[in-house]
Structure formats: C-alpha cells, structure tokens
Amino acid sequence: MPLDVKAWFKRLSIFEWLPLVAGAITALTLLITTTLWFRPDSSLLLERYSIEQSKTLQDKYAVLDKKVDSLGGQLQALSNIPDQNKIAIQLKGMDVALNDLKTRHTKLEDAILTNPAKAIEVPLLRKDLDNLKDSQQQNLLALQQGVDRVYDLNKWLLGAMAVSIITLAISNVLRGKKKTTSED
Numbered sequence: 001m002p003l004d005v006k007a008w009f010k011r012l013s014i015f016e017w018l019p020l021v022a023g024a025i026t027a028l029t030l031l032i033t034t035t036l037w038f039r040p041d042s043s044l045l046l047e048r049y050s051i052e053q054s055k056t057l058q059d060k061y062a063v064l065d066k067k068v069d070s071l072g073g074q075l076q077a078l079s080n081i082p083d084q085n086k087i088a089i090q091l092k093g094m095d096v097a098l099n100d101l102k103t104r105h106t107k108l109e110d111a112i113l114t115n116p117a118k119a120i121e122v123p124l125l126r127k128d129l130d131n132l133k134d135s136q137q138q139n140l141l142a143l144q145q146g147v148d149r150v151y152d153l154n155k156w157l158l159g160a161m162a163v164s165i166i167t168l169a170i171s172n173v174l175r176g177k178k179k180t181t182s183e184d
Helices: 005-011 014-037 040-079 083-114 116-183
Strands: none
Touching: none
C-alpha cells in the first residue's frame, strides 16, 4: 500500500499538529542559540563594543570634570563678596524678619482691639480641651481597670468550675468502683 502524503496530512487534526510545530520551533531555537553562543566572533564584537563604550564614557567624564572645575571657579569668584556686601545681605534678611514680625504683631493687635473676647476665648478653649483630655484619660484608665477585674473574676469562676467538674468525675469513678466491688 503506497503512502499517500496528502491523505495523511488531511487525517491529522490540529492536536496532532501542535506537538510537531512545537518540536520544530524548539529545534530551531536550539540551533540558533548554539550557533550564536559558540560563535568565536561574538565575544570579540562584545569586547570591542565595551571598549568603545568605555572610551566614550571616559571622554564624557573628562568633559564633565572640566565643567565642574569651571563652575567651582565661578562659585569661588561669586563667594568672594566684600564685607560691606555681606553685612548688607544680613541686614536685608533681618529687615525681612522684622517686617514679618511687625505684620504678625499688627494682626494680633487688631484682633485684640476689634474683639477682646476672641483674645480670651483661645486660652479658655485650650484649657477646656486640656481638661477634657484629662477626663477622657481617667475614664479610659477606669475602664481598663474594670475590664481587668472582670477578666480576673472570669478566671476564678472558670477555675472553680473546672475543679468542681474534676471532683464530680472522680466521685463518679469511685462510686462506680464501690458498686462493682459490692456486687461481686
């Protein structure tokens, strides 16, 4: 019986083709990997590429080093400020701080003068909040102590129940032995 290839391919279903395709892809991948892996020129190319990259990086580093040196010189030139200018800069900073304090002072003064009750309300509210905080902490402490007492009471009750159950079990066992010995 001659082998009819066309009829054989028509009979194969998709599930019979998948392993063949997967095997072919695997073989092709292995072939490509081994040829690229064991190729002697690939390591030389990689080495040449890394040498070129290191040279370009060294050149860039040298340029950056020169720029940093020039910026350092410019910074040094700028920081050589005469003493009179240093004092003027410090006075300018103090002037800004003084103006800030003046504005805060005038705002506070305006608030007190427009409504003196508001000036008194803030300390009173703070005192009320502190008192509320203290009372809440005391309540929390009392609650924790109450929970601890209930926990201790539960331990005693459960312990007493365990002892009574064990005592009942022992008495029942001893009664059972007395009945069996008296029946004999």
